[in-house]
Amino acid sequence: MADHSRDANHLETLDRDLKRLSTLEQATAYVAKPVAGKGIAAVFMIGAALLAALMFGGTGSMMTIVIAAVFGAYMALNIGANDVANNMGPAVGANALSMGGAIVIAAVFESAGALIAGGDVVSTIAKGIVAPTAMESVDEFIWAMMAALLSSALWVNLATWIGAPVSTTHSVVGGVVGAGIAAAGFGAVEWGQMGAIAASWVISPMLGGLIAAGFLWFIKARIVYQEDKIAAARKWVPVLVGIMAGAFAAYLAMKGLKHLVKITLPMALIIGAVLGVVTWIVMIPVIKRQSEGLENRNKSLKVLFGIPLIVSAALLSFAHGANDVANAVGPLAAIVDAAQSGDFTSAFAIPFWVMVIGAMGISFGLFLFGPKLIRLVGSEITKLNPMRAYCVALSAAITVIVASWLGLPVSSTHIAVGAVFGVGFFREWDFERRLKAARQAVPERPSLPREERQRRKLVRRSHFMTIAAAWVITVPAAAVLSAVVFWGIRAMVG
Template identity: 55%
Template sequence: MAKSALDKDLKKVGSLETATFDLSRSLAAPGLAFLFLLAAMVLAALFVEEGPFGYLVIIASVIAGYMALNIGANDVANNMGPSVGSRALTMVGAITIAAICEASGALLAGGDVVDTISSELLRPGADLSPVGFTLVMMAALLSSALWINLATVLGAPVSTTHSVVGGVIGSGVAAAGLAMVNWQMMTAIVASWVISPALGGILAALLLTITNATIVNKDEKVEAARIWVPVLIGLMTAVFAMYMAMKGFSRLWDPSFGAVAMLGLLFGGLGWALSRPWVLRRSQGLENRSKSINGLFRLPLIFAAALLSFAHGANDVANAVGPLAAIVAVADSASTDVAAVLLPIWVLAIGAAGIAVGLALFGPKLIRTVGERITKMNEIRAYCVALSAATTVLIASALGLPVSSTHIAIGAVFGVGFLRELTSNKGVPNPAVQPRSLFLQPTTLNETAEEALANFQKRERRRLVRRQHAFGIAAAWVITVPASALLSALVYFMLEAVVG
């Protein structure tokens, strides 16, 4: 009896220890995030002059750091999710590679999108004071960060670019009316809601179809892989060379179309030549199975994810610190004309470190959503997703189409999933287009024909894409701009009331 009571007490103590550990772990991430924001405030104080305007810049720096944390938590999952879902990378490995590449891209080639924010999206009027413009940008940053934070909690990958755009529009309208917004730019952004995922999905499905036809569905899979895997690696090398030239290093270099094309041909041929002996060596002794062939795509997939992260850091860091750079420029010049603003290195440092810290602390949830909860991934499918994401951005940039890298990546995941579902259900009667006579008859005395039909569908027709995630993500995309705009307007009125 005494022993039983002692066992119960020991179990209670063990449960208490487990609960305490879980609580401390859940509090550690917010605590570390707070320390980062404190460091951002100190860094800004070192570079900003004292005075009322200087204090606004310091506060804006903290908000920009908060935005960078949320970009790391939400947006980076698009690049690393498929790699983790396919088991090519562990969660720790993915976070480590992404954090290094994101921060490196932000610091070495941080994109300058202040032009879009200040001159293409808004038309600051003469009646908008420097303080008013500062409040517009602060409200845009805070509202978009809050919206992305909410989306991350709900497990929905959203476009951080669209969040910032919605925030700038909402606070801009609140400050100076509808005439302040460039509505032609807004039309292009709305168009990207459809263009981006459609292009990404179609291209990913096409790449997977080609890979299946040339390698996976062949009788001699290993021999086919020795021929076609180097070709696919060469294609990846060419695409990423052009991608990095056009997008990753856009702040440092503005090459012509011909230079980009020549760079792609050069690196494509180099990638093909170098990968041939590697593939031949790795394929020795492989079993003639699709699962064995998948291993040949693991290393190229890791490189693709790393390069996507570098380019993402180079381009999307300005979503966090672009408005802050505009605020700094206004504080220095006492003018709202910020069309030629460059990103100072200390501002870039806040964005780069924030993205890396946010990814490490809060990124795993969205990485699992993108890589595991939409559809099942393997190395080949994940490789097609990564390659199609980079290719789609290149094609859209060449054609001048407005696209979102987030929407492209998620669309590519869905495209791969729906192709798998389509091929898996090939030959199975579809009740929407086939006569009922093709389906099974009732198997029990109490089963009606309708119930037999439903049960047959449930057994035979496979749904390899989880619809609830598709609907939830699509809904989050649609309401991102209006939600962040409305929230930004409310935040602007609050800031205006406080600042006076």
């Protein structure tokens, strides 16, 4: 009996020790994870510096290019941490993809987009936002590009820390504007182009939100609220998948592959229409087979949107890698070209090694720091399921096509997040509409108190205000920061 009691005491002591050890391991992992992430990021930036030194060792411009490569690597890490959430957040929030699966798909397709279809040529300073002739010397131009690169990366880093998905392209634009004003005055800035960019702050999210809400209304009216949901799904899901295939074919032809093959908007629309019709025909028997044996309820419908949603996330990542990466590493390419040739007024190519830094940096940034904003976009703004997330992804592709047709500069970040808000606000409107109809059908039914109605809002207002504020101040904040950095560089070097 005494032996049994001693064994029991030993086991209790062992349990306590194991529990303490487990708690200690969890605490250590919690503390070590951010430290390890920052350490890996630092190693990547050092690697970028070594690559630049290897490429330009022995040249007089080596140190300038090495420092610029570090800034470019830092910017690429921040793109991965912030911008990629827009493509992967809806699929993760809808449980169509796990966080790990999303990170792998995004890393592969972002890198492929950057390396296969990435920008061959961009204009000298952020697409003509600042007149290059306003710069007095090549050194001043290089300082301005360094200031733009560092300030935009710092701003995106801060936005990620506070949990706000912002446009990295707009951050770079703000950085270029600030450095340009600091170097050459307000007259150096093309204010007409800046006005169009400012207009896109409003147009991008509103257009994305309206298109996403419109598709969600269609799905609810034609499928969800039908008596026989499965029969309705067999009819309309192939059409919707065909529209998605067509939209993404046009989107990729026009945006993602424009650096490989010159494709006009009408040609892209024809390609999209043909592929959309083919996909619609192919999907009819596929959806019919998938829907066999499904129960006549909303949960069953989610199965039919899962694969299209995963494919759309991959395609959005490819197009993002092809476009936004080139814009973000553009200042680095400009510095390399100016430092080598001494010419800063003509167009320049983005070297392959610069695109490698951009592609790898995005992958590392996404893996190390991306999950925070992926969760925010995917589940913390409003609750997403595969049907709602499908509307967000489709809206992103269609909005870019419409904006290109109208000649408007838009941000993929603003479109995707605007689409998430559009879906959420539509759900609120639809809920209120159905609640009102139910009260009219049963007049004696008590109405909910105002506090309870506020509690049941389907969009987090705090996130809405934080993100909207971050969007509005992105360009001016990056511009002010860039001007300060430029003056600091000029004081140290000049």
